[in-house]
Amino acid sequence: MGMAMLYLPFFLIGHLWAIAGGYPTDGYSFPYQFCVSTGMMIYIVLGIIIFRKLLLRYFSDKVTAVVLFLFCLGTNYFREATDYNMGPHATLFMFYCLLIYYTIKWHQIPKVKYAVVIGVSLGFISLIRPSEVICILIPLFWNVNNKQALMDKITMVKQYWKHLLVLFFACFIVGIPQMMYWKTVAGSWFFNSYWNHPSFTIESHVMNIFFSFRKGWFLYTPMIAFAFIGFYFLYKYKLFKSTPVVVSFIILNIFIISHNPVWWNAGSLGQRFMVQSYVILAFPFGAFIQYVYEKKLMFKLFISTIFGLFVLLNIFQTWQLTNWIIPGDGITEEYYKRMFLKTKTTPEDERWLLHSEYGDVKDALVQGIKYDKVYSCSLDIDGGSTMLNADNVFSKPILTPTNLGYDVADNYLVASAIIDTNAANISTDLSAHLVTVINKNGKLFQYRQHDFNYNDVKTNNGNIQLSVLVPPQVSDGHYELSSYVYIDGKCKMKLLNLTVSVLKEGK
Numbered sequence: 001m002g003m004a005m006l007y008l009p010f011f012l013i014g015h016l017w018a019i020a021g022g023y024p025t026d027g028y029s030f031p032y033q034f035c036v037s038t039g040m041m042i043y044i045v046l047g048i049i050i051f052r053k054l055l056l057r058y059f060s061d062k063v064t065a066v067v068l069f070l071f072c073l074g075t076n077y078f079r080e081a082t083d084y085n086m087g088p089h090a091t092l093f094m095f096y097c098l099l100i101y102y103t104i105k106w107h108q109i110p111k112v113k114y115a116v117v118i119g120v121s122l123g124f125i126s127l128i129r130p131s132e133v134i135c136i137l138i139p140l141f142w143n144v145n146n147k148q149a150l151m152d153k154i155t156m157v158k159q160y161w162k163h164l165l166v167l168f169f170a171c172f173i174v175g176i177p178q179m180m181y182w183k184t185v186a187g188s189w190f191f192n193s194y195w196n197h198p199s200f201t202i203e204s205h206v207m208n209i210f211f212s213f214r215k216g217w218f219l220y221t222p223m224i225a226f227a228f229i230g231f232y233f234l235y236k237y238k239l240f241k242s243t244p245v246v247v248s249f250i251i252l253n254i255f256i257i258s259h260n261p262v263w264w265n266a267g268s269l270g271q272r273f274m275v276q277s278y279v280i281l282a283f284p285f286g287a288f289i290q291y292v293y294e295k296k297l298m299f300k301l302f303i304s305t306i307f308g309l310f311v312l313l314n315i316f317q318t319w320q321l322t323n324w325i326i327p328g329d330g331i332t333e334e335y336y337k338r339m340f341l342k343t344k345t346t347p348e349d350e351r352w353l354l355h356s357e358y359g360d361v362k363d364a365l366v367q368g369i370k371y372d373k374v375y376s377c378s379l380d381i382d383g384g385s386t387m388l389n390a391d392n393v394f395s396k397p398i399l400t401p402t403n404l405g406y407d408v409a410d411n412y413l414v415a416s417a418i419i420d421t422n423a424a425n426i427s428t429d430l431s432a433h434l435v436t437v438i439n440k441n442g443k444l445f446q447y448r449q450h451d452f453n454y455n456d457v458k459t460n461n462g463n464i465q466l467s468v469l470v471p472p473q474v475s476d477g478h479y480e481l482s483s484y485v486y487i488d489g490k491c492k493m494k495l496l497n498l499t500v501s502v503l504k505e506g507k
Contacts (some may be wrong), residue, residue, distance in 0.1 A: 001178050002128030010039025014072050032146065037086055037369045041173055044081045047094025048072065051279065054101045058239050059286045063293065067286045071278055074223040074311040076269045077318040079318045083335075084268070088128045092276035095121045095128075095137065100279060103139045119167040123174025125276075131199070132276065134252055139167075141245040149241060185288045190414070199260060206258040209271060215263070220270030223310045228285030232292045239283065246280055253277055266329035269321050316341070379498040385420065388432075388485070389492040398500045399482035411504040413438075415483040419462040420494035427491035430454040436500075441479040446471060 014035030015025060023029040030095070055064040072076055081090040099121040106114035118139055126133045144150050148181050157164060182191040210217050218225050234243055257263065257273050265273050279481050292303050320326045326336070327344055339345070379398050386395055398415075420426060440447040452465040457464065464485075483500045487493055 001128075001181060002124050003086075003091065005127070005174075005177060006124070006398075006488065007039070007086075008041065008089060013039075018250045043094050044085060044090045047090065047097050050097035050101050051282070054097055054104075055282060055286060056278070057104060058283065062266050063289050064287055067282055070223060070307055071282060074307060074314050075221045075275075075278060075316075076272060076314070077275050077278055078314060079269045079321065080272055080275050083318065084272075085323045087272070089272050089275040092128055093127060093279060094153050096123045096276050096279040099125065099138060101137060102501070103142050106139075106163070107143055107156075108165060110156075112166055113475075114164055115163040115167040116170045119170025120174055122167070123171040124151045126171075127175055127178055131333075134249065134256070136254070137245055139248055140236065141242075141248075143241045145241045146409065147245050176441055201259055201261045204258050205260075205263040208256065209258045209263055213269055213331050213336045213350065214266075214329070215265065215331075217271040218275060219336075221274075221314065223307065223314070224274075224278070226288050227285035228279040230286070230288030230291075231259075233287035234284040237287055237290065240285060243245045246283055249280055250277065261486075262331055266475055268328055269318055281341065325502060328392045333497075339437065374499040376499060384501050386495045387492065388426070388487045388495060389451050390490045393488075395485040395495050395498060396485040397482045398498060400500055400502075411470055411502055413468050413481060414501045414503060415466045416499045416501070417464045417495060418497040419457045419464060420496050421457060422494070425492070425494035426454060426457060427493065428454045429489075430457065430486060430493055431488040432491075432493055433487075434464050434483070434485050436466055436481070436483045438470065439482075441478050445479070457493075 001471075011027070014032035015027075017031035017035065018025045019022070019381070020031055021031060023031050051071075052064060052068055055067055059067070069439065072081070077090065078086060080093075084090075087176050098117055102114045102117040102121070102326055105111075106118065122136060122139075125135050154495065179189045183189050208216070211219060215221065231243075231247065234246070253274075257271070260273075264272065292300055317326065320339070320342075321328065326341060327340055377398055377400055379396055388395060413436055417434050419432075432452055434450045434452065436446075436448045437444065446468075448466060448468045448474060450464065452464050470481075481500065481502075483498065484496060485495055
């Protein structure tokens with residue numbers, strides 16, 4: 001609940017505004033949206049301020065200004081801090097800035113207040129995104145670059161062991177609300193809320209992480225490649241004693257992310273999981289910029305031109321993402337090339353979008369891929385139809401048996417609803433939803449919902465479809481598949497038929 005705790009003060013301001021202004025006090029009306037979104041910008045601006053102070057400890061004002069400009073506008077941090085500012089990554093960036101800045105200050109002049117800030121930063125980083133717990137390496141091994149430095153660090157920790165206790169206590173205090181919630185809801189002080197989704201796989205996706213058209217880090221944020229080149233200059237200039245921990249952190253972070261089954265982190269421009277690490281990568285990137293400053297004018301102009309193009313590309317592709325010209329996931333090489341520098345899409349473009357995690361069968365059929373229907377079940381509707389209205393908002397669900405005689409994993413689950421288009425049986429203000437659910441071992445594993453309205457029904461002649469790819473994880477447990485339709489509010493809709501089919505790729 002790390003982000004929820006950070007939203008809270010601004011949410012409460014929005015709540016007071018909603019009460020005083022007569023807005024719906026539902027947590028979603030304009031005052032809540034404005035206050036929470038604006039409040040998150042406070043954290044983001046604070047992060048940029050601390051980031052600058054951090055860079056100035058090792059680089060000149062000119063180098064610092066260039067790094068700030070290029071990282072804020074030339075990488076996918078730009079999208080995370082603007083269009084997705086309520087997401088975790090730009091906020092995590094701020095906490096990493098605090099963590100490193102006050103780690104440096106504590107090593108220069110050990111003070112309890114610095115230890116408190118380090119502890120709070122560690123707590124929020126881990127509470128926002130648990131895999132970021134590896135950030136504890138930063139204060140532990142800062143200034144350690146050889147055996148003697150390690151011994152000096154151990155001596156320093158022994159001398160200021162009370163500071164260490166304060167640090168861990170501050171970290172623990174941040175985590176108490178989460179533990180209390182787990183205890184209240186789940187009955188345990190510690191609870192793995194990712195029980196139904198493995199967070200680590202033996203298979204490495206490192207090449208996909210860096211180079212794939214789906215989510216390649218270097219493809220969508222090519223600027224960051226120069227940070228890796230800068231590791232050489234970081235070592236060459238010997239800017240600080242902490243190069244080993246910087247290198248180790250980046251390697252470990254890439255290892256963890258590349259072994260995540262959901263390495264494509266949908267809903268982002270490239271690798272959003274990496275954005276908070278830019279605080280660390282700023283050191284080698286700054287070393288590269290310092291190297292460029294020492295070269296001749298022509299080389300400076302050459303590198304400046306490349307960086308300028310990268311900034312323009314990043315801003316333009318961010319605009320494409322926010323306008324749904326390029327989607328947050330599922331991009332293929334063909335689709336990327338087709339949409340490169342485009343300012344609008346056509347229906348023909350969508351057929352090149354093939355490997356979304358929840359891919360639509362229709363896209364595959366356009367490409368000539370054959371699918372066999374291996375199972376189909378229709379809802380037994382009394383009297384041939386069901387009228388959904390304010391008194392009956394849910395249809396009966398279709399429950400698909402689990403003993404189908406084959407593994408449904410990696411096949412398509414297709415739910416199809418037929419809606420009566422007769423004006424007397426459907427509201428023009430219709431707000432309805434077609435749902436598919438997968439339960440595994442008696443607990444919810446996957447929920448997918450397709451929202452549709454009156455215009456969608458009319459445009460598709462009453463045929464509404466939701467196609468999802470069944471995840472491979474369902475193959476190792478007892479699963480159930482189901483589907484249903486429901487409506488919102490006081491609208492009405494007559495459901496004529498509901499069918500669930502399982503399709504697999506033919507030979």
